[in-house]
Amino acid sequence: MSLKKTLSILLVVLTLFSFLVLFIFTSNFRQFLSNTEFHTALNEARWSLETTKVLLEEYLLQKNPRVSRQLRIKFDTFKRDESFRNLEKWETEFPLVSSLLSKRTDLVYIVELLLAQEERDGIFLPDTMPQPDARVGLALPAPATQPDARVGLALPAPATQPDARAQEMAHALHADAVSQTFLTMHEISSYLIDLSVQSSHEISLDTIHFISALTLIILILLPFVLFTLIWFRNRVLTRIFQLDAAASRISAGDYSLKIFADGNDELSRLSQTFTVMQKSVQEHTTALANEKERFGTILLSIGDGVLATDTDGRVTLINPVAERLTGWTSAEAVGRPVTEVFRILKDPSREVQDNPVFRVLETGLVVNLANHTILVSRTGEEYQIADSASPIRVSGSAMEGVVLVFRDVSEHNRMQNLMIQSEKMLSVGGLAAGMAHEINNPLSGMLQSASVIETRLAGDLPANAQAAAAAGISLEGLRTYMEARGIFRMLVLLKESGVRIGKIVNNMLSFARKGSSQMSTHNLTELVDAALDLAATDYDLKKEYDFRKIVIERDYEPGIPPIPCDSGQIEQVVLNLLRNGSQAMHYAATNEPRFTVGVYADWTRQMACIEIGDNGPGMDEAVRHRVFEPFFTTKPVGEGTGLGLSVSYFIITENHHGEMEVVSSPGEGAMFIIRIPFASTSNSTATQIVPQ
Template sequence: MLMVSFGQIADVLPEPVLLVSTDGSVVAANQRARKELGGAVEGQSLFALCSDDRAQVEELLKRCARVRQPTLGTLTLAGGRRYRVEGAVVRPSSDGAPAVVMLRLVHEQAALSAFVELNRTLDHLRREITAQRRASQALDQQREWLRVTLVSIGDAVIATDVEGRVVLMNPVAEQLTGWTSGEATGRPVAEVFRAVNEATREPIENPTVRVLREGVVMGLANHTVLVARGGGETPIDDSAAPIRDAGGEVIGAVLVFRGIAERRALERLAEQRLADLVVADRRKNEFLAMLAHELRNPMAAILTATTLLHAPDEDPEAAAYAAAVVERQVRNMARLVDDLLDVARISQGKITLRAEVVDVSLALRQAVETSRRLIEAGRHELHLDLAGGVLPVRGDATRLEQVFCNLLNNAAKYTPPGGHIWLSARGDRDEVIVSVRDTGVGIPPELLPNVFDVFVQGDQSLHRSRGGLGVGLALVKRLVELHGGSCSCASAGAGQGAEFVVRLPALRGEAAAAGAGEREPAPPGERLRVAVVDDNHDAANLLAVSLKRWGHDVAVAHDGLEALALVRATRPDVAVLDIGLPGIDGYELARRMRRDPALGGCTLIAVSGYGQDVDRQRARDAGFDHHLLKPVEPAALMKLFARVTSSGGAPR
């Protein structure tokens, strides 16, 4: 083994290193310590060199004197520089003489290691090695000092002779390579230190080979994996430098390396997240472009229809067609917004299901009626196979109808005119299986794994005409999963059609019969006194016209204070209130109405463009009985009005 003194090893270290007796006297210091402390410090008191409390320094020295493994602590020098300290005993106390400990000082703002500085000073180390031949007792002491120094270094160190055989290893090197120092000594370093390229898995040239051959310093290698004796692998950074004699001849090499598994894992995670962000940003941009496209189309149709309605020579047939266009396009826009809100609610865990026993066949037939207009517009032939005896499921009938409707709409949109769509339902043990199959454009294999992701579509070109925001299938998947089911997709490829399958847990026996008759149709409505409050004059007046045509007495107001006076004067049975009102908003208007005993029987219906759960809760807290999203479906209002007449007042 190569024998060296404290100065030979300590002077090559980039951090200040001190040998200090437990009485505080500095026994020795390396070059870095003398440089940072302003000159020779041997013989000085460590207590005088530090600005820390004396008792704190004494306690640190005592702790270091107890063990030969590194003990951690901190010191603040008189100049105010704060250091992290690693200390261990190098000579225990004996015959009344104080123990001597080695303190390695690492500045808190400094790098954890400085291998370049270590490599630059290795020549000095080599010159000192050959000059040291001392008595046996002195050699044993130097050997122990060297061992403690290497133990205190957090990096792995292997030294070789000129033939590349291992002559020295520290414990960190033993841990990383799987070799003990005794087993490795005398073996070729390439046998002990085996490394491969992380990407190619090809063996790399051992750094010490080139160091011994050319006498050069090898810098840090990239993407290197150390293969341990037992087969374990550790990503590392490594460097090597030659050891020279007094004449400059290379007589050995020193290899320094460290494990960087945690850093490499963080790098890979950062790379993956960056890639995910790039994909998410691309999808976001595509989504915004699609959203603009999808909103401009119905707006263009609505604008054209309103122009036709304002034509001086208005044709009743053309006017009816224009009105139908406006209604259809507004419904399309509302559906787009509802889909987006539903996906957001589910993603945030804010959607709840109205659990009931659901007849799947009935839900499928209702979905067919909802989607029929789109199917007929594409001149598709719909084939139904709704086997009798399909078991019911527990869930939200409205949401399940939404699932099936989205799948039918998807098939209709992506099937060329004159195609075929098959809708089937069957029972399989404890499941109900619903299938929607088409002869449409199909799905490329590379898109299949992501077809249920938000904002994913097969055709992203600007001339796309089938429409949609890429949220329908994502909504289907998440709603089905909320029902405890699953959904899948299969396609033979582009132009080969596609099949979507929904599996739902079925109910049997008493559980299936428990919900029979839960959904009853609302009774027909009667004449009511209605107050309509909205600062949008067109919206308020059009709603008033519709309600009057249904046979109700309607009064209109356009701000909160005007509305308060109106309802106190007319005492309506129902008040349809916009939330964003001038004067006082809809929430405050509702609170004031609830405090008036004369209005206690009035049913309050909130109408808002905000439909998150927090908005609905805020409406309930203000005293509203119901909360509807804009644009309001006339059928939804009729249903609520029917409940008012059947109960004889507000259903609170």
């Protein structure tokens, strides 16, 4: 039987029992109310009778017209009293009610006759009355010899002449009527007491019957109710509790609890459906977990930084690459404002750049990050980044957030700048080679002519003396004139200028020449030490500058293998860096000038590295980007050619296939880094060198 039919039968049975209980309760309760009402009416009649009796006794004791009037008034009230009339409805149920009402009628008639006689004859009871009867409290004289047909009293007609004999008879008759009145009242009171006792007994019996019937119904209904509860617990509640427990465990991710349905009722079908749903939820949850794991793996493996926010601009997701670039872990970043985690500046102005997340939230469109954007990490490190911010929408719904995808392009930009610089070097190198040849020829003639002029004027050659004598002048006088006019000084300046031009030409030729034929293996630390020894001899008296006053701190890593290089060119590069650094510290009047020179190996990249740093004034971003350009210099006019660093850069990158870069900030000094491969790029069979 299905659960629905079973519950319907139980409901019908419970309804029938409810109607039965209601019927029994209503019947008994109605009888109980009737008996209670009868008992109340008896009490009211007794109270009315007692008050009348009390007033009558007062009337008999005081014997005056005032009390007689009060008695009349009270008796009128007694006749109209509804409490006795209310007892008429119980005549059939209580036989004594009929006798009670009959006696009341007799009482009313007797008192009316008594009062009528008193009004007619003006007779009051005598001063001396018999002792009260034990039952009613008054002496009851013998009844008259001629009683009234209804009540047994002889009430003679009033005498025309009130003689003594008539007066005595009237008093006797009046006293007999009063005694009869009290006797009737006593009988009425007895009836009332008996009826009260009988009604109380009926009320008790009704109560006992009601309680007995109710107890019987409860005893009959209790097994059925217990059976219903046990059945409901076993067939309904137990399976509902199983479903609830299974739902709770499913919500906690536990799908191990199985629900067995062995019936065909509604709960069994519900359990079967729940089992199917449980299996489906488990499959979908497993698929979702696998998809989430795959997505997490992709997110962890992607080489770009990924950062997601909600519509309030707070971080909701950050992948490991973004953690590394921003300096914030996922636990620290989630929930924080994106402006706190993702801080970006404009390059090179270093102004705070508008965060693209809020532009996406405002426009709902994809926003690309501007070029030359710097990401400042939590630790203060800076990265040049590029990429875009896009809105997050699910199935075309409203925007739920923004995803930032960015990558570190610092190395890319550096390599791009190096490529641009190399292109410049190549173009300038070709130009320099042509200019060097064009300048060298006339420069050689100029320097040679200047030397010949100086020899013919200042030298003690016989040909000079003969030529002076032939001209009619003395050689000493000519020399005196030349000294006075500064001709010899001009010739020296001319030669120095020519030599300086020759150096420029040689640098230009070095810039254009690769010179790979002089390559051989050398110890890099020995070449650096040789360059430091050469720098120590650089003494400029005009600037009162001595390289030997600079503190040199060496940091050489042992075990670096010899590298293929041109020793002269490497020394020239190191010497140029040392000379430029010392001059920069001299011009900036650096206190306690210091060089830090390091040689170490980058075993991962198979390259030997030279680092030369100073504590000078450093350089800003604009200078740092142009420092390797040919003919670019920050020295005063006439103090430099602007080719030293560009030639050094060309030697390292072109002749030795290495790298050269500078790291510097204003007021922080400068650090030049040179990297040279362990093996020549032309040797394709070279094996990887490992540290010893």
